[in-house]
Amino acid sequence: MADLAAIAASLGEVLHRSGIPATPERQARFAASVVDIAPGTLDELYWIGRITLVSDREQIEIYDKVFNQVFRGIINFDEYLRKSQKPVSMNSKHADESQPAATGSGDRKEGDDSAGSSATPGELLDESEAGEDPSILAAVSEIELLRERSFAECSQDELNLIAALVAKLPLVPPRRASRRSARSNHGNELDMRTTLRKSRATGGDPILLEMKKPKLRPRRVVLIADVSGSMEPYARVYMHLMRGAVLALHAEAFVFATRLTRLTRFIGQGKPDQAYKKVAENTPDWSGGTRIGKALLAFVRDHGQRGVARGAVVVIVSDGWEIDDPLYIEQAMSRLSRLAHHIIWVNPRKASSNYEPLVRGMSAALPYVDTFVSGHSLRAIQEVLDAIHRATDSTSIHRHVA
Incomplete structure (x- = not known):
């Protein structure tokens, strides 16, 4: 599989430019989930992305199209988004006209909707079809090999590619406890002020103990x-x-x-x-x-x-x-x-x-x-x-x- 952090950054960037608010936090959550779950199929990767990057039902159609095109290399997104008035208001017909059909899909006809996006992830993520697409295989293989190669052994072109991938890595800051606190059911410190205030409803007896924990802030x-x-x-x-x-x-x-x-x-x-x-x-x-x-x-x-x-x-x-x-x-x-x-x-x-x-x-x-x-x-x-x-x-x- 291609570099996970690069996947998160690339997919998140295109989703964001296409109208889905894929924030750095969501991208980091996607990358962390991929590492933890270690998906073995594109179907699994699709659902991890959909759960972590999509926040509204109306975004699902856009997500399906973007995911399909990012991983199948149907179009160049930079070129497409420059030319398109609506970044992701594209149907399968436009996708077919912008690029030839993918290799290994010879039985598809020019007007076939399956060449663009699908209503179900199964059609989007058919591994047998993905495995026959030389463009996606080449991209995945190249990045996968570069993941392990020492920078000292890379050519200048390889270093340029690595630099581009490094520039898109999602960065998550370390956290530190601040002096401020917030209510929390899992806190380990008694929130005396809130407890006493709520005890007024029970005749002054603190029946329920409210807890708090320190708020977390980014560490330098x-x-x-x-x-x-x-x-x-x-x-x-x-x-x-x-x-x-x-x-x-x-x-x-x-x-x-x-x-x-x-x-x-x-x-x-x-x-x-x-x-x-x-x-x-x-x-x-x-x-x-x-x-x-x-x-x-x-x-x-x-x-x-x-x-x-x-x-x-x-x-x-x-x-x-x-x-x-x-x-x-x-x-x-x-x-x-x-x-x-x-x-x-x-x-x-x-x-x-x-x-x-x-x-x-x-x-x-x-x-x-x-x-x-x-x-x-x-x-x-x-x-x-x-x-x-x-x-x-x-x-x-x-x-x-x-």
Whole structure:
């Protein structure tokens, strides 16, 4: 099956442009449901999407058409939506005229409604027909192979495709308990005010105890990426993830090679190409040497005590290669661990089956890391996003290094 996060983003984006309010929250719910249920057929995938992305009976017809066309590649949606006055007011006749019939459907005739959309998911999602469509098979196979391939082994065209998929990944922020509370049947704290107010109806005796629990708010996320020479194949992909995090989560973005550079105000502005050009202009040490310790010390000094690091989930992307004394890394990480809520270290070298954190910089940092992941491929980036979302309670490093 194609990359699940990419499926959620692509389907959700087209649904949203077609008039169905597929919010990032709904897209995230769809992606999480696909991961949990692991559908084995397109029929199952259809129903997961319909349950999580559709909120009104009137949206079902639109959803059916969009789902059919996204997964069968009948039309190019960008081109179609530019030309169409009503984005999804399309019937099967229009679908037939816009593209030739799908391969493997030779017994269908030009006016056959089954070529466009169907009233039942069984017709939309016939696996035997889907399996005969070379366009969808090619797309699925290409993405599936790229999911596992290390960024360092990808061609430039493959990296461009991966970057486009990464830019559409649904991002779900970690949560923290706020000082405000809300009534809840599952709360663990007595709501005294509400309990006493309701007791007036029972002569002042509190027959029913009302409970409450803290409201949840998004926790700040900070991403710090190593853009030195050894991280070059990975850094460019992570720029797309950083842009997505800045836009979706209001995250803070930094990069470093020999010095720390804050990118938040550049990477989230304008169109992607313009943003990345700004990033390049403001990162003169890109592909240079690596001074991890001094860069992290600068981050703690400038953004620590009263800055963005306090209480944040901090994600550091680096292979741990350090040209300075690793004592700088140990000092920086020790201070950062007391400020941040949770530290995630992403090291692509960890993907190797015989990897051991023997590099001096990595071994100095690891005792202060809560979650240690590789993030070397498209699939592994999803593990990074999962780690960010799960960073609610502090976890032990021993769970993640094996």
